[in-house]
Amino acid sequence: MKFxxxxxxxxFLLQPNILxxxxxxFVKVFHQQTFREQGLAADFAEEYYSVSxxxxxxxxxxxxPPHEHAKLLYCVQGKVLDxxxxxxxxxxxxxxxxxxxxxxxxxxxxxxxxxxxxxxxxLSEQALMVYKVTTTYAPAHDTGIxxxxxxxxxxxxxxxxxxxxxxxxxxxxxxxxxxxxxxx
Numbered sequence: 001m002k003f004x005x006x007x008x009x010x011x012f013l014l015q016p017n018i019l020x021x022x023x024x025x026f027v028k029v030f031h032q033q034t035f036r037e038q039g040l041a042a043d044f045a046e047e048y049y050s051v052s053x054x055x056x057x058x059x060x061x062x063x064x065p066p067h068e069h070a071k072l073l074y075c076v077q078g079k080v081l082d083x084x085x086x087x088x089x090x091x092x093x094x095x096x097x098x099x100x101x102x103x104x105x106x107x108x109x110x111x112x113x114x115x116x117x118x119x120x121x122x123l124s125e126q127a128l129m130v131y132k133v134t135t136t137y138a139p140a141h142d143t144g145i146x147x148x149x150x151x152x153x154x155x156x157x158x159x160x161x162x163x164x165x166x167x168x169x170x171x172x173x174x175x176x177x178x179x180x181x182x183x184x
Contacts, residue, residue, distance in 0.1 A: 001031065003038050003111075006098045008086045010113030010183060012040070013100055014072075018107050027107040029074055030132065039183060040111055041070040044132040052080075052122040052129070057159035059119015060085055060145045060168070064177050067138035071118060071131055074109035075102040078127030080120040085150045085171070088115040091180035095171060097152050102129075115178030117145055121154050144168040 002015040019026040035042035052058060060083065063069055073082070085097045101123070102108055112118055120129065147161065148154070149170030 001028070001034060006084075006100070007096065008084060008093050008098055008113070008116060009091060009180070011084060011098065011116060012038075012111045014109040014111060016107050016109070025107070029107070029109050030072060041134045044072070044134055045069075045136045047130065047132045049076075049128055049130045052127050053160070054122050054125050055156060055160045056122045057119065057147055057154065057156070057161055057165070059083065059165065060117035060147055060150065061119065061142070062087065062115070062117045062144060063135065063138055064141045064143060067135045067141040068114040068178065069133040069135040070114050071112045071133050072109055073102075073112070073118070073129060073131045074107070075104055076128050076130055077104050078122065078124030079103035080122055080124075080127045080129060081155060082110055082120040083118070083152050084110070084112050085117040085145065085152070086115070087117055087145075087174070087176045088113075088178040088180035089176050091115075094180070095150070097150055099152065115176075115180070117150075119144075119147060121156065121159060123155070145174050146170045
């Protein structure tokens, strides 16, 4: 597995080795010891998935301290345009974002450090996204920033959104509780 740094410190695009044959393919997306050797969180507390239809935008989500978490996410069916926004005060990329296409065919995954908001837009007819997180769901700490407030150029300016996602405060009004800690 290759760990490719993104423009956001502590966040990586993971390119696994995909074993293909006449039956299909086999993809390993997580190996605890390899993650630890890379200095990444390797103790995941929960795993879940979402199914979204074309035009759905989910995000930009995160959990606040003390329940913040690192995320490992990947698309096992379809294709999404994934986005992450750095919310860590003191980070050299605070308020900046990355966008990466994730799809089942290429098997890549995205590792996001705590303090990074996450969202995605569904490009295919349907997409199945899997998420691993290092802390459990804490409703009082689960929140987000408004999807169109962080300078992200989404492919659709009228995506299908939940009422919750439409109601988040914009990035400019968000008082971040996250602090950047540079890695040695």
